[in-house]
Amino acid sequence: MSGTIGSELASSLEREGHQVEGVPHNGLRIQEKGYFSEVKNPNTIDVVYHLAAKSFVPDSWGNPGDFIEVNTLGTTRTLEFCRAHDCKIILISSYAYGIPKYLPIDEKHPLSAVNPYALSKKMSEELCQFYGAYYDLSYAIVRPFNVYGALGNKALLIPEIIEQILKGDSIKVKDLKPKRDYIFIDDVVSLLIRVMDYDKNEVFNAGSGEALSVEEVIGVCQRVFGSNLPVESAAEVRKNEIPITRCDTRFVTDELGWQPLFTFEDGIRKMKEKMENG
Numbered sequence: 001m002s003g004t005i006g007s008e009l010a011s012s013l014e015r016e017g018h019q020v021e022g023v024p025h026n027g028l029r030i031q032e033k034g035y036f037s038e039v040k041n042p043n044t045i046d047v048v049y050h051l052a053a054k055s056f057v058p059d060s061w062g063n064p065g066d067f068i069e070v071n072t073l074g075t076t077r078t079l080e081f082c083r084a085h086d087c088k089i090i091l092i093s094s095y096a097y098g099i100p101k102y103l104p105i106d107e108k109h110p111l112s113a114v115n116p117y118a119l120s121k122k123m124s125e126e127l128c129q130f131y132g133a134y135y136d137l138s139y140a141i142v143r144p145f146n147v148y149g150a151l152g153n154k155a156l157l158i159p160e161i162i163e164q165i166l167k168g169d170s171i172k173v174k175d176l177k178p179k180r181d182y183i184f185i186d187d188v189v190s191l192l193i194r195v196m197d198y199d200k201n202e203v204f205n206a207g208s209g210e211a212l213s214v215e216e217v218i219g220v221c222q223r224v225f226g227s228n229l230p231v232e233s234a235a236e237v238r239k240n241e242i243p244i245t246r247c248d249t250r251f252v253t254d255e256l257g258w259q260p261l262f263t264f265e266d267g268i269r270k271m272k273e274k275m276e277n278g
Contacts (some may be wrong), residue, residue, distance in 0.1 A: 006051045006257045008189050015108045016193065021045070030074035034258075044105075047088045047196050048245075050078045056155065058115045061121075061239065064116035070128070076193040079131045088138035090129050090195060093119045095145050095245060103211075104248035107143070107203045114240040124209065125203070132201045140195045145247050147205035149185030149267060149277065160217055162271070165225045171218055174236040179211040179244040184267035187260040207247020208260050215241035217264075224268045 011022045024038040031051045037116070053071045056058070060067045075091065082089045097105050098112025113119035131137040148158045157173075164171045183206055191206050212220075218231055253259050262270070 003051055004152065005008035005147065005185060005192075008050070008185055009049060009051075012189050014080075027214055029070065030077060031070050032047075035077055036054070039081075042081070045085060045087050047090060047091070048078060048082050049090050049192065050075060051092045052078075053120075055117060056153075056257045057115050057249075058155075064119075066121045067116050068123070071102045071117075072123045075124040075127050078274070079137065083131065083135050083137055086253070088140070088196075089128060089131075089140065090136050090140045090192060091124060091243060092192070093125055093141050094118065095141045096122050096125070096143055097245070099246065103244065104273060105205070105244045106248035107205055107251055114242065115234060135210060138172075138199075138226070139201050140198060141146060141203040142160060143203065143205050144188050145181040145183050145245055147185055147206075148182050148273060149189055151271065157214065158217065158221070158268075158271075161221050162225070165221060165227050165229060168227070168229070170230045170232055171222075172232045172234070173214055173218070174234050175241075176215040176218075176231070176235075176244070178241060179213045179216075181207040181209070181211055181245045181247045182217070182264050182267070183207050183247075183260060184262035184264075184270070186267075186270075187262055189206065190261075191252065191256070193196050194258050198256060202255070204252045204256070205247050205249060207245075207249060209243050209247055209249050211246040212264060218233070220265050220268055224265060224272055235242070 013263065014021050023036060026038050028035045046245050052074055054067045096111045097109050098114045111122050113122045118157055124144060125141050128139045128141055132139050151159045153158055154163050161171060195204060222228060249259060
């Protein structure tokens with residue numbers, strides 16, 4: 001599996017004794033026919049984790065058709081593979097609730113696609129539910145809130161903040177106000193493994209249950225990295241900005257016995273340790 005979550009998930013599954021097989025690179029994209037054609041021994045596969053997607057929200061506004069094609073048709077190809085080989089699919093979806101009607105947000109909260117990426121994920125969920133209802137396909141849908149823990153993509157908020165801290169001049173952001181529920185990648189992976197053996201078709205939130213503003217995120221990062229840089233905000237509100245998200249984790253805890261183990265500061269400290277240890 002490629003991608004940060006996929007790589008961490010594959011490593012964790014192997015440590016627990018599971019045999020993991022990625023899709024061989026054959027030059028095709030997931031939405032194309034034949035993408036799964038080189039999978040070895042497909043009839044021995046019990047569970048397919050579907051993480052492949054275009055996911056950077058700002059890019060989705062400029063090229064919505066590509067996001068919808070890759071994410072929605074890619075999900076269809078994956079579902080067809082699972083249907084042909086009697087596999088369970090675990091779809092890693094996304095925050096799909098738009099501007100909250102109430103807090104904390106449980107799995108029964110109405111869905112609202114406020115950007116093309118969210119629309120593509122909402123459609124992917126509907127495809128899973130359709131195949132579950134009409135083809136008797138086993139599925140689980142996991143809706144992570146804001147996942148953090150990787151430093152690779154400097155366009156994301158937390159890697160961008162850490163990068164600026166390491167440069168040692170100042171921290172510049174567009175807006176200090178939006179509040180998000182941040183969930184550490186290790187906690188997401190533990191949930192994805194836990195849901196593998198769940199025997200019902202269901203949707204699960206993955207969040208921490210707490211909401212932190214951009215200003216609070218900067219404060220924690222500065223404390224962990226031992227800096228006290230000036231902070232500058234452009235007070236620039238993004239298109240269709242969601243003011244706050246906060247996850248209700250009661251259902252996933254009741255059903256799976258899962259709960260997040262990392263506080264936000266714990267997660268940032270682990271990121272710092274990874275950087276220091278290479």
